[in-house]
Amino acid sequence: MSYTNIPKPTESELEILHVLWEHGPSSVRFVNDKLNEEREIGYTTTLKLMQIMADKGLALRNTESRTHIYKAAVSEADTQKRLLQKFVDTAFRGSAVKLVMQALGNHQASPKELDEIKALIEKMESEDDDQ
Amino acid sequence: MSYTNIPKPTESELEILHVLWEHGPSSVRFVNDKLNEEREIGYTTTLKLMQIMADKGLALRNTESRTHIYKAAVSEADTQKRLLQKFVDTAFRGSAVKLVMQALGNHQASPKELDEIKALIEKMESEDDDQ
DNA sequence: TTGCTTTTACGAAGAGCTTCGTATATAATT
DNA sequence: AATTATATACGAAGCTCTTCGTAAAAGCAA
Structure with a gap:
């Protein structure tokens, strides 16, 4: 699926955006660790969410290295x-x-x-x- | 299903609460007509939502007459x-x-x-x- | 090299919300 | 009385969101 205009972030997506806003471009591992300071959430859950966010246009990802780096695409x-x-x-x-x-x-x-x-x-x- | 503490209303439930807050106790028909001034929504959809709201504790209903009268249970x-x-x-x-x-x-x-x-x-x- | 760790990819389950079709009962109309 | 209109009840489909299990690939360690 692909999006022409960027949708509103959901609650979980907002949590992730807050990490990206605060810390800048980050790996899934880093974001997941930050989220786990607040609540328990599995690594693949965070991964999936961030992939969806990239798909929606809420985040951009750099796939050059094996560990993908995501950054916020919305302010x-x-x-x-x-x-x-x-x-x-x-x-x-x-x-x-x-x-x-x-x-x-x-x-x-x-x-x-x-x-x-x-x-x-x-x-x-x-x-x-x-x- | 039944609820011990009243949950937050969803977006659709809020629309209905706004009608109840503004106009006081109302029938499903009345609420549905009001909602349809804003957007198209089927009668049984509104009915179902209001039944759920009564179940959740967001609304109270008087079933004495055939046409049930609902009122907001939260301010x-x-x-x-x-x-x-x-x-x-x-x-x-x-x-x-x-x-x-x-x-x-x-x-x-x-x-x-x-x-x-x-x-x-x-x-x-x-x-x-x-x- | 062989096995352990880390990472991405994929799919799918489960929950909640919205929507409506259909059935059934009651009231109103002709 | 027969038909039409109005109301509630019930169930289920479709959607989104969250969650995670499993598989496959890539890197690291013994």
């Missing part, structure tokens, strides 16, 4: 943006603000982080004023 | 909280702040909404000061 920011878009639609019926309020209410953020968010809001507001 | 806020928790973990590796920044950056929020968020942040900051 973290873009992927999070896509996933967030979908999530806002399905869980919050499109209301990003409701999601933001929930997220701020339920999770603790440091004073510094809160200030960052406030700064972003103020920046957005000043940009609106310009129009 | 919108609680459900969104649960889904958000999971989503932050999988897509943003637990960083709610990153999610908030993305959400604010990608979706337009009205000045009024931005002010609400700012107010919430300030309230949180003042609460922190008290400690």
